[in-house]
Amino acid sequence: MLRQPISEIKGVGAKFQEQLNELGLFTIEDLLFYFPFRYDTYETKELTELAHDEKATIEGQVASEPVLSFFGRKKSRLTFTLQVGQFAVKAVMFNRAFAKKQLNPGDTVTLTGKWDQHRLQITVSQFKKGEAKSQEPIQPVYTLKEGVTLQRLRKVIKSAIDEYVEEVPELLPEEMQLSYKLPERPKAVQQMHYPECRVLLKHAKRRFIYEEFLIFQLKMQLLRKHHRESTTGNAQGYNNEKLTDFVQSLPFELTGAQKRSLADILKDMKQPHRMNRLLQGDVGSGKTAVAAIALYASITAGKQGSLMVPTEILAEQHYQSLSGMFEGIANVALLTGSIKGKRRQEILHSVENGEVDILIGTHALIQDEVLFQDLGFVIVDEQHRFGVKQRRALRDKGLHPDVLFMTATPIPRTLAITAFGDMDVSVIDEMPAGRKPVETYWVKGEMTNRVLSFIQKEIDAGHQAYVICPLIEESDKLDIQNAVDLYHQLASVFEPKVPVGLMHGRLHNDEKDEVMQQFAKNETKILVSTTVVEVGVNVPNATVMVIYDAERFGLSQLHQLRGRVGRGSDQAYCILLADPKGDVGKERMRIMTETTDGFELSEQDLKLRGPGDFFGKKQSGMPEFKVGDMVHDYRALETARKDAAEIILEEKLEQDRKYRVLKEEVYKDKSLLGDVLD
Structure with a gap:
């Protein structure tokens, strides 16, 4: 029905x-x-209980003759004073000229609209003569x-509710409803649309929050189970002695967090099923070193490894550093889109016949022409959440390598474990010894000239600087114009003595690479850029990061940008140019100047912004929930995860009749379960 x-x-x-x-x-x-x-x-509230900018309903007496004025074509503004207790409130109505005849001094009226705490003013969206109580409450x-x-x-x-709500099937077994005191599904649907009171609405929401999370977590647990069962016989018997020698030969001591993460990865490699692990670590925490050791472990097991990164310049940087680390013990090759012709064919041939131990490159690595002799370990850097399609591309080559994802976005551990339910999570949450924290300052716009003098001082000392300007969407012409305008302003100040470069999202990849190469080689001293510069490029000589209109960024993004500097041994600085109007913007600037801990910042960011913004609209791994909020309803999410793990472990979904309807719901949407259902 x-x-x-x-x-x-x-x-x-x-x-x-x-x-x-x-x-x-x-x-x-x-x-x-x-x-x-x-x-x-x-429901009317006392004026003293109202928050600034909230939608509010107030009740009072019209205390002045309404004044009507016209502006523009057919646009009007009606203002009058409303006496609410001892307060005189200014009421403003737009395009409601007819209300002048309806409102007379002395009338009792109920007004709903946006409340301005500072001006004691309400901008009215709805009004009703008489007291509020006759209104429907919700x-x-x-x-x-x-x-x-x-x-x-x-x-x-x-x-639809009147005729069909009783047909709504119950998904949850009775014992689950009872133990969590959840309303029945048809009743909950009714209350979601037409709540009788706040308490019943709250219970209906609670029910659907849990139900949404449970279905999502069941899919995650099914994926996890499928990954494990579909890749038996995947154990890598690496050579412990060689590995220990390699670790001891490194010019640095691993931190405790690096050792813990490495132990997790090596344990996974010994298992008979395929590894599916997320390695989180703040910018500069030493993820690459852990990745390199894991790659070497795979080589000692007789396998090949690959490292996939989002940009060519990053691939080249990794190639340089890993070639040095593996000199004499492993053959490292680089494959990117710009390597063509004979050279490309030689590399492809060497990969196929097993001469190449480690292949580094962009997503070109999973294209049809790239054939490995025996791929055992894949590392995917920077949030390329390796989707179902890419996994299928590897599987179609007959490959079931262990996969390690690395991200420098510090997702709070609790949220990471829950959101990426089909993955195991390791966290590097301490910095290598000797790294100087980036000093962060918040300055107002009027101090721009002092900031430019500071940039000049650092350049005179032989260093370089990034200057970032906000970009909300890459297609936003206005924002690209911002970057171009800023570039011209700075060029007029610094050039010809100090070369200035420009980077933004409209440049082609090869143009971006060229701009970045010039900066990496110290040919340009100042790089004006939109946020496209965020992802992992390593320029140790850059010591200044200036961020214009910093209030337009979230904490996590500001932290990512700050991580572009401080990669060498010199002291680095991050300067936030911002004039935030609201309390949230000011709080963000304060937090940034007080902490350099990415995980602490990410927790704060979640509180200030919520998970939708936190992961960004393009983050493919993040589910969208109708009712649930991954931060606000975190406890329900965690409960659903535990319940889902138990249901899958005990095979209740497949074998218990009470879970039949829930099973149908889980398998109904194929977007997450493509791998399992194929």
Whole structure:
């Protein structure tokens, strides 16, 4: 019944059906589970309880004759004073000229709108003569598209609920509902759309938060189980003696955190199933050293290894450092898009016949023409969450290598373990000895000239500087213009004595590489860039990072940018140029100047911004939840993870009749389970 098209509902004609389809609503089930993104409550509060900029409902007496003024074409503004207790509040209504005749001094009115704490002003979105109590207490508000009004959508959803809500299947076994005191599913759907009171709405939300998380975690646990079972006979018997000698030959002592992470990885390599591990470590924490040791372990087991990175310049830098580390004991090769012709064919041939032990490159490594003799270990650097398609590309070559993902984005461990439920997580949470923390300062815009003098001073001392300007989207012309304008401003100040470079997202990859190479070789002294410079390039000579409009970035991104400097032995500086208006922006600047610990910053960032922004819209690994919030509802997420692990371990999903409906729901959406369902 619930799979029927929405045209079955009274009042949905062909045109309206088309408009609803654009909202992603095709079936009656889609409508029932199209939950409101917020609820308007018309409960009045005391003015002293209201927060600045919140949506509020207040009640009082009209204390002045409303004044109507016109501006623009057919635009009007109506203002009057509302007496609320001992306070006189200014009320502003736009484009409601008709209300002048309805509102008279002495009338009791209820106003809903945006509250301005500083001016004691309300910008009215809804008004009603009389007291608030006659209003419905809680009203659902849905995401809309052109042609679909809120009233009409509410009406259609109400019809769907009245007629079909009892058909909604129960997913959770009875004992689970009882132990967590969750309402039944049909009742919860009803309360999500038309809550009788706040308490029942809270319980309905709690139910769907847990249900969403449980389904997601079950998929993750199934993927994990599948990865393990599909790659038996994958154990790598590495040579412990050679490995110990190699570690002792390194010119530095491993930190405790590096040793722990390495132990995790080596333990995985001995297992008969394929490794699927995430190695997190702050910028400069020594992930590459751990990766190199793991690669060597695989070589001593008679296998080949590969390291995949996002950019050519990064691939070249890794090639230089690993060639030095492995000189005389392993053959390292580099393969990127710009290596062509005869040289390329030679490398491909050497990889295929096993002469190359370690191949470093961009995602070109998983293309059809690259054939390994015996690939045992793959490292994927910088958040290329190796998707199902890439895994399939390796599998189609008959390969089941151990895979290690590395990221310098410090995701809070708790969130990482839960979000990347199909992976094991290791964390390097201490810095190598001798690294000087980057000194971070927050300065206001009027101090720009002093900042430029400081850059000149560092350049005179033989160093280089990054100057970053914000870029929200790579297609945003305005922001690219910002970078170009800033480049011209700085060039007019510093050139010709000090060469200035420019980098932004509209440049082609080879142009970006050329700009970056010039900076890496110290040919340009100042690099003006948008955030495309974030990913792991190593320029030890750069000691200054200036970030314009720093309040437009999140903490994690600021921290990533700060990590571009301080890679040599000299003291490095990060200068945040910012004039934040709100408290969150000011708090962000304060936190940045007080801590250089990426994990602490990421915890703070989560509190300030939430996980959607935290991972970024393009982060493929992050699920989108309708009701749940991975940070706010973290406890429910953790509970769901434990429950899902137990259900899969005890094979309840496959064997217990009580889990039949839940199993159908888990397997319904193939987006996460492509590997398992194939």
